[in-house]
Amino acid sequence: MVTHDNGGTAPEEHATSFLGRTFWNTDHKVIGLNYLWLALISVFLGMALSLLMRIHLVWPGAHLPFVSRLGNTPEHYAALTMLHGSLMIFIVLTAAPQAGFGNYFLPLQIGAREMAFPTLNLLSFWATVASLLGITTAFFLPAESGLKLWVVSVSLFCVASLLSALNFSVTAIDLRTKGMTLPRMPLTVWAWFLTAILGTLIFSILLAACALLLSDRVVGTHFFTVPQALVGSMPFSTPQRIPLLWQRLFWFFAQAEVYVAMLPCLGITSHLLSTFARKPVWALRAVVLALGGVGLFGFCIWGYHMFESGLNPHVPLVFASLAESLGLPAVILLASWLGTLWKGKIRLTTAMLFAIGFISLFISGGLSGLFLARHDLALVAVSDEFVTGHFHLVMGVAATFAILGALFFWFPKMFGRRLNETQGKLHFWLTFAGVYCVFMPMHWLGLIAHSRAAGGNPVASAATVRNFITGATIVTIAAQGIFLFNFLWSVWRGAKDNEKNPWRATTLEWSTASPTPFDNFGAAEPVVHRGAYEYGVSDSAEDFVPQHLAPEQAPEKIAEQGR
Amino acid sequence: MPGAPVLDEIKIIIEDIGKGGGKEPPSGGDGGGDGEKHGRPGPPSPRRYYTGIALGIVSILMFFMALASAYLVQRATSNRWVPVHLPAILWANTMILLASSATMEQARKRLSRADLSGFRTLWLVTTMLGLAFLAGQLVAWRLLVAQGIYVSTNQGSSFFYIFTAVHGVHLLGGISALIYVSRRNFETAKVSLSIAADVTSYYWHFMDGLWLFLLALLYLGK
Numbered sequence: 001m002v003t004h005d006n007g008g009t010a011p012e013e014h015a016t017s018f019l020g021r022t023f024w025n026t027d028h029k030v031i032g033l034n035y036l037w038l039a040l041i042s043v044f045l046g047m048a049l050s051l052l053m054r055i056h057l058v059w060p061g062a063h064l065p066f067v068s069r070l071g072n073t074p075e076h077y078a079a080l081t082m083l084h085g086s087l088m089i090f091i092v093l094t095a096a097p098q099a100g101f102g103n104y105f106l107p108l109q110i111g112a113r114e115m116a117f118p119t120l121n122l123l124s125f126w127a128t129v130a131s132l133l134g135i136t137t138a139f140f141l142p143a144e145s146g147l148k149l150w151v152v153s154v155s156l157f158c159v160a161s162l163l164s165a166l167n168f169s170v171t172a173i174d175l176r177t178k179g180m181t182l183p184r185m186p187l188t189v190w191a192w193f194l195t196a197i198l199g200t201l202i203f204s205i206l207l208a209a210c211a212l213l214l215s216d217r218v219v220g221t222h223f224f225t226v227p228q229a230l231v232g233s234m235p236f237s238t239p240q241r242i243p244l245l246w247q248r249l250f251w252f253f254a255q256a257e258v259y260v261a262m263l264p265c266l267g268i269t270s271h272l273l274s275t276f277a278r279k280p281v282w283a284l285r286a287v288v289l290a291l292g293g294v295g296l297f298g299f300c301i302w303g304y305h306m307f308e309s310g311l312n313p314h315v316p317l318v319f320a321s322l323a324e325s326l327g328l329p330a331v332i333l334l335a336s337w338l339g340t341l342w343k344g345k346i347r348l349t350t351a352m353l354f355a356i357g358f359i360s361l362f363i364s365g366g367l368s369g370l371f372l373a374r375h376d377l378a379l380v381a382v383s384d385e386f387v388t389g390h391f392h393l394v395m396g397v398a399a400t401f402a403i404l405g406a407l408f409f410w411f412p413k414m415f416g417r418r419l420n421e422t423q424g425k426l427h428f429w430l431t432f433a434g435v436y437c438v439f440m441p442m443h444w445l446g447l448i449a450h451s452r453a454a455g456g457n458p459v460a461s462a463a464t465v466r467n468f469i470t471g472a473t474i475v476t477i478a479a480q481g482i483f484l485f486n487f488l489w490s491v492w493r494g495a496k497d498n499e500k501n502p503w504r505a506t507t508l509e510w511s512t513a514s515p516t517p518f519d520n521f522g523a524a525e526p527v528v529h530r531g532a533y534e535y536g537v538s539d540s541a542e543d544f545v546p547q548h549l550a551p552e553q554a555p556e557k558i559a560e561q562g563r
Numbered sequence: 564m565p566g567a568p569v570l571d572e573i574k575i576i577i578e579d580i581g582k583g584g585g586k587e588p589p590s591g592g593d594g595g596g597d598g599e600k601h602g603r604p605g606p607p608s609p610r611r612y613y614t615g616i617a618l619g620i621v622s623i624l625m626f627f628m629a630l631a632s633a634y635l636v637q638r639a640t641s642n643r644w645v646p647v648h649l650p651a652i653l654w655a656n657t658m659i660l661l662a663s664s665a666t667m668e669q670a671r672k673r674l675s676r677a678d679l680s681g682f683r684t685l686w687l688v689t690t691m692l693g694l695a696f697l698a699g700q701l702v703a704w705r706l707l708v709a710q711g712i713y714v715s716t717n718q719g720s721s722f723f724y725i726f727t728a729v730h731g732v733h734l735l736g737g738i739s740a741l742i743y744v745s746r747r748n749f750e751t752a753k754v755s756l757s758i759a760a761d762v763t764s765y766y767w768h769f770m771d772g773l774w775l776f777l778l779a780l781l782y783l784g785k
Binding site: 114116166169203212221248 | 607621626
């Protein structure tokens with residue numbers, strides 16, 4: 001009998017110093033938390049940049065800390081956009097739901113004690129930190145060397161993501177505990193696994209594109225004939241100047257990258273809805289297939305970003321059909337979410353509110369996606385601001401809602417404390433209203449830009465709308481202060497909650513102590529006996545059956561039902 | 564219903580076999596050292612190394628496919644494409660690399676027959692052949708430079724240098740793995756010698772095949 005590493009709330013540590021414990025620790029939980037801290041820093045930095053951009057759009061003459069010092073040129077505005085995008089896409093949307101929560105909870109949910117390759121995991125984390133530093137530093141350098149550094153940093157991020165994705169896939173394939181068969185995997189695990197597979201494929205492509213770009217810039221090759229047009233690949237400049245080859249490689253990556261960011265969020269949403277509606281996920285297997293479908297279609301529709309680039313005229317039709325068929329898995333997911341909510345005993349915790357908010361944003365953003373998937377419509381009817389509104393709603397904000405929901409849900413397991421629910425709800429409603437006020441008017445701006453029949457003066461009304469957007473942005477970003485305070489306060493001072501399973505949830509992470517002990521499950525190997533979503537069970541003291549409950553311990557009727 | 568739990572158990576067992584979920588029973592030998600730290604359960608299944616290298620190969624293949632598609636697209640659309648005349652030494656290099664794959668297989672055969680010294684000798688030969696290949700590639704670069712063909716001369720030459728350089732870097736990774744396998748004391752390692760040799764050999768043969776593919780691409784692109 002081994003007792004020394006079964007220490008409950010006093011986990012055994014690798015090292016005693018703070019640095020050793022926090023930064024050189026190969027424990028998947030520490031690495032996961034570090035990724036989340038990294039994302040937190042980046043998201044606030046990225047938000048500050050978006051605020052600068054909005055203010056600059058409305059009051060171009062205003063004296064701003066960054067923009068003014070950099071000389072108010074279009075190049076610097078583009079650089080600002082690029083930094084905002086790089087931080088948000090790479091460090092926040094790609095890293096937080098996958099590498100952050102995934103690192104922490106993938107091994108826990110499948111009953112493993114570690115990732116498959118812990119040292120590799122630490123290496124991925126540090127490569128990500130280095131790339132974040134590089135991306136940020138690049139902004140302050142002169143354009144030429146800044147772009148070189150940016151490309152190197154992004155390559156580094158690709159390598160980090162590849163190693164991380166490899167680790168995730170192998171962990172999900174080979175480290176599942178006894179009884180954790182594929183049909184019993186929680187949807188979060190499915191989502192992390194599928195994302196990892198997708199990541200293994202697409203980050204290689206961005207890495208190859210970056211290698212070519214870097215050789216253009218460093219050794220003077222001519223893969224992309226107009227290399228300096230990289231600056232112009234941001235949505236605000238003319239797309240015609242971007243070399244076709246770069247477009248192909250970049251969009252092949254970038255369109256799938258959207259799903260790398262979204263897939264874990266889809267899984268998290270399904271997971272939260274089932275837990276807080278106290279009902280099994282409706283049409284579970286269809287949802288797994290739909291998640292796979294999102295990944296597969298996401299991999300195939302890159303071409304629809306290139307409608308304007310002079311492809312063979314039949315090609316857009318193919319891509320448009322593929323892009324629209326992405327609606328199929330989306331509708332399956334939506335049906336499952338609504339089916340799960342239907343007649344559920346819904347508990348409106350903050351985590352649940354964010355999950356429902358995710359659905360709302362997913363629908364709104366998804367609908368405008370239909371306009372963009374039609375190449376003929378996309379070409380003539382809408383302009384850049386429509387696209388900006390669309391992808392911020394469906395990708396940026398929706399994914400952020402899933403991340404926040406996950407944070408409220410798993411916070412007790414990670415810190416042994418709770419986030420304040422009142423502040424959480426206030427933050428939710430302000431953010432929810434705020435993001436609609438920011439991004440919905442952008443759709444309208446995008447539509448009137450091409451409007452030929454507009455009576456009156458579209459420019460004047462557009463200016464009013466832009467002012468409104470900027471005002472809404474300021475309010476929404478101010479509301480994030482509530483979250484920041486709530487989060488930081490709760491990490492160190494929040495209400496203690498060492499209950500193992502505060503949400504009455506089924507998956508394996510809730511079978512161990514809060515916060516999670518160093519070795520995850522103590523001396524005993526967890527064994528899984530049933531599926532992940534056995535909620536709403538009537539004839540027992542609790543309305544759920546956790547995955548680790550053996551059939552002989554379960555009430556008779558449940559034992560009969562089997563899985 | 565006394566029979567139901569038993570049925571359930573059977574179902575679980577069947578699923579376990581069918582889906583490969585969960586761990587294999589702890590296999591003796593590999594690992595060690597890790598066991599005590601985690602208490603009763605042993606280290607994770609060594610199967611993870613095989614899965615890891617398989618996925619790693621897929622990922623690297625994607626990387627080279629992206630480069631290859633860039634090559635094909637540029638080749639087809641460029642109106643100022645100048646082909647590179649491949650130096651003859653490339654054929655010798657290819658033979659050397661193929662030979663290294665053969666000696667590696669021989670080495671693994673020795674290892675499975677527990678002929679450790681034979682394994683070490685052949686493994687060393689494989690490493691040397693790998694280094695010889697890289698040296699040969701450098702010679703090929705020197706030959707091109709002597710003709711005045713540099714990396715930025717034209718698109719064809721750019722792709723030639725990029726392909727050989729990137730493949731060389733990946734092969735260097737393989738050579739590091741070869742050296743690791745021959746130097747590491749596997750008494751104290753998490754992984755056993757035979758697994759390390761297996762995984763290294765899969766990667767090596769993949770690098771071998773990849774070179775043939777790249778060579779074919781460059782040759783047919785003339």
